[in-house]
Amino acid sequence: MARQLRIEYDGAVYHVVARGRDGAAIFHDDEDREVFLRTVGEACVRGGWRVYAYVLMANHYHLVVETPEGNLSTGMKWLQNTYTRRLNGRHAGWGEVFGDRYRAIVVEATGGGYLEALVDFVHLNPVRSGVVKSRKDGALAGYAWSSLAAGYAVAASDRPAWLAVEAGLQRYGLADRAADRRRFVERTEALARETGGEVTGPNDGAQSTLHRGWYWGSPAFREQLLKRLKKPSARLKPRAAQSIRPRDRRKAQEWLDLARKHFGVTGDFAKAPRAARVAAAWALHSRTNESQAWIAETLGLRTAANVSQQVRSVDQGTHAALAGEKRWRSWERLVRAGA
Template structure:
């Protein structure tokens, strides 16, 4: 099975979650719950993590984590491994405690509301999971960070960071701010349909479109033919789309003109050949995007090309469009992030988990 890497950079924010192996319990009693939080605190001290919210349920957990250093993979390996060892030793069992791969979503911490919305989802989890019956009960459910946000502060564990989420919600970290935060949170939870939380159940990032584009831009240097997962699919599509737009601009076409052209138009087929050489997009994707008909239509058209088997050529072939035409252009360099989006320098973790 192809493995997927984690995106890491200094100051990254993540929504991290994991479930018990075969949906079994990861905590059996309050001693386990305290041990889980103690181990999380140790992870913060060792790694420099800043935990902004957490939710611990019987068979799964959620965290909102900020990593001042790009060390999500190493710290999660230590955290999950250490807690599993302690749990197994205490209960006299062995083997896996968690599912094989934890989920991590990058959060766009620069976009207002993202941090507060993510924390609200975590704090709502006991109600979604059936651990409590009403919104009011969430404030006394001690195995999330919510009581620390809305109480007098005495309930807070030492490593929990509240200020950033409260500020994102427009509240101060004082008694008045916590009361207002509880009111705002519970009103938002009561008014939002359950499906509105689905963004935290799937996907690899949550935030603005410029944030997503910036991440995809910088992933180009590490994408390989073996790469898999949603993030890589989006990265490959972005590269292909840029090549298409470059060729359309060169031809003086717009999308409507491409649609008016026949399914066997030489220029459209030329674009398809270039994309097959330079990207990892499938025949199905090319046929749909370039309006070239069914997959077999495109496959047959390319196979009939006098250039031969274009898919095996190691270098791009020149396309003759007549007198004065230009050579097919390479995809443009990755664009810089828009001025409204703070530039973030990040590295991609070279290891796989």
């Protein structure tokens, strides 16, 4: 069976779906779902992504994600591997969590109503699957693990920064204010009652296309994608040939330069005090797509496994090397703010 086309370019928007291995659950409790959403947020920070919509089901998830830097594959690899490690760690499990490759359908987002139909499709998933059975007002918005409830129904201060609610509402001619957010939720609830969760879309092909197609858009959009496929830069390279994108390396270098200035490092960073190297490793891991192997080599932290251990200790607030480092708290604030 041929593998799905994977097209990447700056500004591309995708409908991403990933399912558990052999149909198994990928979320066992609400804490798992919280862990996954935190991991999505980290992936967005690392890759500059914006998420227009999401829904978490028992054995799969849907994301509508925009990649301003054309880096879906790199980000998805990190997202799924990181969540797998965290889930296995929570439940003393091992092995793969996800089944076949995630599906990623590129979506026309510049007009035609395709993105709007896709957001509806994702938000209505709990109705189509039978998880939300009631057609009463508020039933769908009461499903907590969807961006409808956790994003579009609440004020900006109550939702994650990576969720592009304001931009999503604008696609429907609405503003990010209480009255318009209420209208959006009511509109989606009405769709659930009227259609049972089914979405036709601009060309009446949403259901089959979003399940089996490779793009979601107009014929003109399809032609644009086919032209991109003829350019080597638009094709996904074989895994063995993949390398860090130049812009990702520049971003990593910018963080290294900031760390040098903040901690007063001169010369080879690998010979800097341990606290500075650990702090820089944490920033690179949190804010860039650089591999742990590259971070280890650059900062003299021996191995990728050691980098993972150091970063985990920082996240847990238990790293001894940072306990007496006066500049750590200001660095932590700078990194979390994204500089």
